[in-house]
Amino acid sequence: MTEPKHATPARDAFAGRLHPLTLLFDVLGVIRSFLLPALLLLLITQNLTMALILLVLMMPSVISALAKYLTFMYEIEGAELKISHGLLHRRHRNIPLERVHDLRIEQTWLQRFFKVVVAYVETAGGEGPEATLSVLSAERAEGLRAAIFAHTPTHAPASGVTQSAEPILLHRVSIFHLLLSSLSYKRMTFSLALSLGFFGLFGIDKILGFASGRDIVNWSGFLLSHTHKIIGESAILLVMMVFVFFMFLFITLAVSMVWSATIFHNFTLSRLGNDLHRAYGLLTRRASSLPWHRIQILEIEEDLIMRSMGLATVRADTAGSMAAAARVSGRDVLLPVINRSKIPVMLSYMLPDVGIETIAWQQVSTFAIRRGTLKGAIFIGLMTVLTLGVIPFPFGLAPVLLLPFVYGYNVVQYQYLAYAYGCNYFHTRRGWLRHSTYLIPIRNIQAVTVHQGLFDRRLGLATLKLHTAGQAYTGSGAFIPNIPEQEAYALAAQLVHHTAATRYRW
Amino acid sequence: MLTLQSQLQFYCRILTVSQQAQACFTHMQSSESPNSYRPIDQRVVRLWHLENTVRVGFMMLGLLLALVFLGHARPPLIMAWCGLLVVALVLARWFADKLYKSWRYRIDNEVLETHFGVIFHTTQLVPMPRMQHVDIHRGPLERSVGLATLVLHTAGTSQATILIPGLDAQYAVALRDYLVQLGVGHD
Numbered sequence: 001m002t003e004p005k006h007a008t009p010a011r012d013a014f015a016g017r018l019h020p021l022t023l024l025f026d027v028l029g030v031i032r033s034f035l036l037p038a039l040l041l042l043l044i045t046q047n048l049t050m051a052l053i054l055l056v057l058m059m060p061s062v063i064s065a066l067a068k069y070l071t072f073m074y075e076i077e078g079a080e081l082k083i084s085h086g087l088l089h090r091r092h093r094n095i096p097l098e099r100v101h102d103l104r105i106e107q108t109w110l111q112r113f114f115k116v117v118v119a120y121v122e123t124a125g126g127e128g129p130e131a132t133l134s135v136l137s138a139e140r141a142e143g144l145r146a147a148i149f150a151h152t153p154t155h156a157p158a159s160g161v162t163q164s165a166e167p168i169l170l171h172r173v174s175i176f177h178l179l180l181s182s183l184s185y186k187r188m189t190f191s192l193a194l195s196l197g198f199f200g201l202f203g204i205d206k207i208l209g210f211a212s213g214r215d216i217v218n219w220s221g222f223l224l225s226h227t228h229k230i231i232g233e234s235a236i237l238l239v240m241m242v243f244v245f246f247m248f249l250f251i252t253l254a255v256s257m258v259w260s261a262t263i264f265h266n267f268t269l270s271r272l273g274n275d276l277h278r279a280y281g282l283l284t285r286r287a288s289s290l291p292w293h294r295i296q297i298l299e300i301e302e303d304l305i306m307r308s309m310g311l312a313t314v315r316a317d318t319a320g321s322m323a324a325a326a327r328v329s330g331r332d333v334l335l336p337v338i339n340r341s342k343i344p345v346m347l348s349y350m351l352p353d354v355g356i357e358t359i360a361w362q363q364v365s366t367f368a369i370r371r372g373t374l375k376g377a378i379f380i381g382l383m384t385v386l387t388l389g390v391i392p393f394p395f396g397l398a399p400v401l402l403l404p405f406v407y408g409y410n411v412v413q414y415q416y417l418a419y420a421y422g423c424n425y426f427h428t429r430r431g432w433l434r435h436s437t438y439l440i441p442i443r444n445i446q447a448v449t450v451h452q453g454l455f456d457r458r459l460g461l462a463t464l465k466l467h468t469a470g471q472a473y474t475g476s477g478a479f480i481p482n483i484p485e486q487e488a489y490a491l492a493a494q495l496v497h498h499t500a501a502t503r504y505r506w
Numbered sequence: 507m508l509t510l511q512s513q514l515q516f517y518c519r520i521l522t523v524s525q526q527a528q529a530c531f532t533h534m535q536s537s538e539s540p541n542s543y544r545p546i547d548q549r550v551v552r553l554w555h556l557e558n559t560v561r562v563g564f565m566m567l568g569l570l571l572a573l574v575f576l577g578h579a580r581p582p583l584i585m586a587w588c589g590l591l592v593v594a595l596v597l598a599r600w601f602a603d604k605l606y607k608s609w610r611y612r613i614d615n616e617v618l619e620t621h622f623g624v625i626f627h628t629t630q631l632v633p634m635p636r637m638q639h640v641d642i643h644r645g646p647l648e649r650s651v652g653l654a655t656l657v658l659h660t661a662g663t664s665q666a667t668i669l670i671p672g673l674d675a676q677y678a679v680a681l682r683d684y685l686v687q688l689g690v691g692h693d
Contacts, residue, residue, distance in 0.1 A: 124661070319661060446636045446662030450629040457627065467666035492631050493617075500616040500633035504661070 014147040015075035019116050019135050022072075026065030026134075028110075034058050074133060076147050081121065083131050095130055099123045101318055103145040104288040104331075107138070112285060117141045121148075122288075124319035124469065145289070149275070167270035167277050170349055173337055175261060181337035182253070182260035183305045184313065191256035192248070264336045271349055278334070288331070292350050294318045296444045298334070299474040300343060303434040310340045316350065317470030332473035347439075351425070354439055359427055361418040367459040368417060368482035369410045375455060376406035419464075419480045426466060426495065428480045440478050443502035444468045448492045452485070462488035466495070543610035543621065549651050550672025551606045556647060558598035566591045611670055613681075615688065618658060620668055630668050636660045637689040640682045644675065654678035658685065 034054055041050045067087040075082045081095040102122040111117060119141045120129035136144065181187065265282035272289075279287040299315040306312060314335040338346060344357050380399050388396035413432050420427040426445070429437040447467040456462055465479040483491070570587055573579045604624045611620040618632045641657040648654060654675040658668040673681065 445633070446660035447630060447632045447666035447668070449631070449665070452623075452627040454625060465665075467660070467662035469661040469663075489629070492629065496617045496631040496633045500635050504636060 014144065015073070015077075016136075016140065017074075018069055018072050018133065019137050019140070020069075021114055021116050022069045022135050023065060025111070025116075026068065027062055030058055030061040030065065033061075072133075074131075074144075076144075081131070081148060083133075093131060095121060095123065097148055100130075100148050101294055102288050102290060103141070103148055104129070105141050105145075105286070107281075107285040109283050111135060119144060149289075167272040169268060169270045170276075171269045171335065171338060171342070171346060173264060173267040173280075173335070175265075177311065177337045178260045178264055178267070179257055180309055180311060181264075181306065181313065182256040184303050187256045187260060188252055191259055192252045260336070267336060269335060269346075276334070276350065280336075286331075290316065290318065290334070292352065295350060295441070296468040296470045297441075297474050297478055298347075298351060298439045300437040300439075301434065302340070302436075306337075307340075307435065311337050312340050312343060313337060314343070314346070314350075315473045317468070317474050319469035351439055351441065353423075354425055355422075356439070359420045359422065361420050361427075361429070363418050364414070364480065364482040365459075365461055365484045366414070367461055368414045369407070371455050371459050371461060371482060372410035372413060373407050376410070377403060380406065414482075417480070417482065419483070421491065421495075426478075428466075428478060430480070438474065438478050440466055440468060442495065442498055443504055445495060445499045448495050448499075450488050450492050456485075460485045464488045464491055543612045543619075546606070546609045546611070546670065546672035547653060547674050547677075548606070549653055549674075551602055553647055553651050553653060553672070554602035554605065555599055558602050559595065562591075562594045562598045566594060606672075609672065613685070613688075618668060618685070620670060632658060632660060632666070632668050634685070634688050636662075637685065640685050640689075642675075642678050642682055649675075656681060656685075 034057070038051055038054045041054065042048075068085060071087055071090075072085040073083070076097070079097050081097060081100065082092065083095070084090065084092045100121055100123055102120075104120040104122055105117045106120070107117045115138050116135040117138050118132065118134040119136055121131040121133070123130045133141075133144075182191075262282045264280050267278070267280040270277045270279075274291050274293065275289045276292060277287065277289045279285070295316045296319060297317045301313045301315060302311070313333055315332055316334040334350070335346065347354050347356055380402055383399040384397060387399055390396070391398070409432065413430070416432070416435060417430050418428075424442055426440045426442055427438065428440075429435065445466050445468060449465040449467065451463045451465065452461070461482050462485045463479055463481040464483055468478060566587070569590075570579075573583055573587065601624060605622065608624055608627070609620075609622045611618070613619075616634055618634060618637075619629065621627070621629045638659045638661055641659070643655040643657055644653075652675050653671075654673050656670040656673055656678050658670075660666045660668075
């Protein structure tokens with residue numbers, strides 16, 4: 001099945017309608033949204049009439065889907081992508097092609113069976129996709145992508161980059177590396193949140209499947225009664241806590257592994273001209289492209305576990321980055337996992353003139369240690385006062401024992417905290433357990449802020465913050481604290497004048 | 507490129523700018539170098555006093571209502587409430603005065619810079635070519651004292667938006683037009 005072509009398209013125009021299967025997928029979507037309320041109503045009322053009422057309520061959505069299919073038209077004419085739809089309320093949207101950052105393509109397993117895809121037109125506007133074409137045939141979507149980017153001058157290859165018709169594979173993530181990356185702190189935290197949400201929604205006994213809640217209680221009772229004979233009651237409590245901890249750890253690890261392997265299955269990064277293409281996913285297959293010059297800020301993230309295995313994650317923000325749902329779909333990462341040693345080569349395709357190996361890092365003021373320790377000491381002092389109100393002297397002084405750790409933490413933080421001002425890039429790095437290195441093209445800086453709190457002013461320090469567009473995936477990462485005050489102001493002035501002399505490209 | 511002073515005088519002539527703005531431009535031309543910081547309009551202190559007083563008033567009224575409804579409206583607590591009200595009003599006034607004294611900004615052909623803060627000092631710098639658009643906000647209280655807030659947007663996050671409060675309304679319009687022209691000149 002192919003989409004019917006739009007009547008008499010203009011010369012050089014790429015025009016068409018949605019695929020006829022749009023109707024099927026839209027109706028399935030409507031059914032899916034009504035299914036849960038319908039089942040609940042049936043269970044509660046046990047009255048078929050209520051289900052019939054729901055069926056009637058579904059009709060406007062079905063008619064809306066039909067109207068969408070019949071009226072939806074897209075067309076590339078001149079330098080614009082024109083989209084129009086609507087029966088009663090007709091909408092026309094003209095998107096300048098030079099503003100299109102990406103034509104993101106997603107394909108669920110059912111859509112893969114029918115060889116259709118959903119295409120999202122992304123621009124720098126951070127409010128979600130500029131337009132959604134659901135659904136198109138896979139070939140048609142690829143044709144649309146080619147037609148859009150053929151009109152976009154910024155997608156022409158840079159000098160020295162040879163243009164080839166086929167994408168060149170830069171990196172493929174192995175399943176082994178994916179499983180290792182699932183141990184990262186962020187994935188584990190995310191998976192823990194997922195697991196807890198899942199348990200909260202369905203109940204732990206239903207998730208485990210092998211036993212009912214009563215079985216678990218009986219089994220725990222048996223375990224407790226036998227253990228009680230060997231060790232005391234307090235020890236049993238400790239054993240139970242350790243057991244629960246490891247059970248959660250195991251489940252979280254399992255969720256993290258399954259999630260990583262499903263979302264990033266067969267992850268490939270390839271290059272076509274100046275565009276970096278990503279394709280990944282087991283159930284829902286996703287494909288997106290990113291012109292390297294649209295990278296606003298790039299982050300290399302290495303947490304303790306990943307670092308010990310010589311691995312890292314690369315994130316990149318464009319002007320249109322949007323945090324919502326990005327982590328679930330894996331859009332926040334440019335490379336989910338890569339060997340640290342391969343990063344310089346990979347960066348040469350992402351930020352061609354960055355030269356990460358030759359960065360001359362400049363450490364911040366040693367007062368950083370004093371500032372951090374002072375803040376920590378004040379916090380510990382307050383904690384001690386509170387503790388002494390509950391626990392008598394001398395045990396109430398226990399929080400004071402944390403002071404050496406606070407000092408040690410600040411020393412380790414200081415050792416990695418640094419910045420570098422290059423010809424075309426500003427670099428910052430920070431972190432303790434999780435090391436983050438940020439690369440910011442100076443031409444993409446939108447504003448610079450110097451911030452000084454009470455402690456900063458006392459010690460003659462300041463925090464320098466660089467603002468770029470996006471920053472949804474890399475967080476508010478482009479800042480460097482504890483720079484000597486005069487140096488921070490001088491750097492800020494130099495950076496804005498440097499930026500003013502460059503041209504910003506979306 | 508015309509200087510900032512001559513540009514603003516040009517807009518003054520077109521827009522028949524108020525006496526205060528005229529005085530401000532004359533002062534800029536006569537006594538300040540192009541790169542020196544400029545203060546915001548002193549009328550903003552009155553506005554901030556009023557805003558802070560209203561804010562403190564609402565908070566203290568809430569506290570008083572809580573005391574009454576919880577049955578703790580006894581003389582010692584009412585006395586303490588009165589003391590707290592006086593301290594809060596004095597602090598609010600002091601904060602507005604200090605904030606006004608901390609506020610300054612400067613514009614050259616390439617950069618707009620603002621500096622402000624009482625406890626936390628913040629300096630914001632925006633390269634003029636990164637300016638996307640400029641807005642003027644005028645709330646009812648600002649309108650009542652003839653002031654406006656200039657809002658300069660960039661493509662960055664919300665933190666990369668620059669606000670200059672306490673500008674004479676007509677001066678703000680002239681400054682906006684000047685900034686827009688400066689931004690266009692960089693395109």
